[in-house]
Amino acid sequence: MLYINVQELFAVFLILCFAAPGLSSATISFNVMNYGAVGDGKTDDSAAFLKAWKAVCQTGSGIPILIIPAGKTFLLKPVTFSGPCKPSHIYVRGVTCKGPTALTFYRCNGLVVKGLRHTNSQRNHITISGCNGAKISNLHISAPSDSPNTDGIDIASSTNIRISNSFIGTGDDCIAISSGSSNINISGIDCGPGHGISIGALGVHGEQDTVEEVHVRNCTFKATMNGVRIKTWQGGSGYARKITFEKIKFVNTGNPIVIDQYYCPSGGCQNETTTFKISDVSYNLITGTSSTEKVINFSCDKNVGCNNIVLDHVYVTASVAGKMAYAYCYNAQGRLSHTKPSVKCLLS
Numbered sequence: 001m002l003y004i005n006v007q008e009l010f011a012v013f014l015i016l017c018f019a020a021p022g023l024s025s026a027t028i029s030f031n032v033m034n035y036g037a038v039g040d041g042k043t044d045d046s047a048a049f050l051k052a053w054k055a056v057c058q059t060g061s062g063i064p065i066l067i068i069p070a071g072k073t074f075l076l077k078p079v080t081f082s083g084p085c086k087p088s089h090i091y092v093r094g095v096t097c098k099g100p101t102a103l104t105f106y107r108c109n110g111l112v113v114k115g116l117r118h119t120n121s122q123r124n125h126i127t128i129s130g131c132n133g134a135k136i137s138n139l140h141i142s143a144p145s146d147s148p149n150t151d152g153i154d155i156a157s158s159t160n161i162r163i164s165n166s167f168i169g170t171g172d173d174c175i176a177i178s179s180g181s182s183n184i185n186i187s188g189i190d191c192g193p194g195h196g197i198s199i200g201a202l203g204v205h206g207e208q209d210t211v212e213e214v215h216v217r218n219c220t221f222k223a224t225m226n227g228v229r230i231k232t233w234q235g236g237s238g239y240a241r242k243i244t245f246e247k248i249k250f251v252n253t254g255n256p257i258v259i260d261q262y263y264c265p266s267g268g269c270q271n272e273t274t275t276f277k278i279s280d281v282s283y284n285l286i287t288g289t290s291s292t293e294k295v296i297n298f299s300c301d302k303n304v305g306c307n308n309i310v311l312d313h314v315y316v317t318a319s320v321a322g323k324m325a326y327a328y329c330y331n332a333q334g335r336l337s338h339t340k341p342s343v344k345c346l347l348s
Helices: 046-058
Strands: 002-006 027-031 040-044 063-067 073-076 091-093 095-098 103-106 112-114 117-119 126-129 135-137 140-142 153-156 159-169 175-177 181-191 197-202 208-222 228-232 237-253 257-260 275-290 294-299 306-318 326-330 332-340
Touching: 027 046, 046 063, 046 073, 153 159, 153 181, 175 181, 181 197, 197 208, 197 237, 208 228, 228 237, 228 275, 257 275, 257 306, 294 306
Parallel strands: 027 063, 040 073, 091 112, 095 117, 103 126, 112 135, 117 140, 126 153, 135 159, 140 159, 153 175, 159 181, 175 197, 181 208, 197 228, 208 237, 228 257, 237 275, 257 294, 275 306, 294 326, 306 332
Antiparallel strands: 002 073, 002 095
């Protein structure tokens, strides 16, 4: 069951779809109470929400707004708000979701999600799949640090996605980016607890995966298991390229900077030949402390390697007194400047 607590005066879901050219810009309201919703936290309001959504989705004039009255708690079973809809954009604002059901946006173009609060999902909290041009901001996503597979935001097969100014603290990746994704811009994220911001894991079961043009800026990682990470399975093919991590701050972060082409979380993986290429990855203006001594870990495939890895003004120290931070580097090529600890294989 999914519980929705309404915090705003007018609505928790505000679906705002821009009218097509020539149509009136006047707003048209659709209140879920008028479609049979009760909002007592006990009655199943799923059917009422679906009826209201259908009305919003099929309206052909003005700017439709789905209104969910404040001060009530709505109980929903797993539901799908599907299209295609006549309006071209969807805007979601000011919602609190509690319960085991993840929120998935599938094949949404021009999606705007703002001010959403999501708590204690049973698995990943929010999935962005097959979307283009989404803007996600001002989210508060939380789950216990020991809750497995509770990713904050998963991005798959999506382009031109912007995520900004949000708090994400979970038991898994704060944000995970998987195959088919490009032009992903992430900024202003407070991550922790969790496993950091990850690209991958890519190439599982020998698949061909691609990710490019990912830019992560102005983010803080507090007591996370990992910081910024690129991970691939052996045996896969494809590429991860044109990736930047800039103005990043680590606070007692484990494994702050990682490229791992030998990803095998459960152990027992067989050595396999890979053609997966990681290239054009830059780390700029990065500072902070690490709960582990290995603060930089570039473990690249022995045959393909990682190319054009660039570090500039990267300073990470061990947070444990008496411990010395160091970098590990295997088969990575590139350059560095103003970086401590030094990464020896990038010096040649």
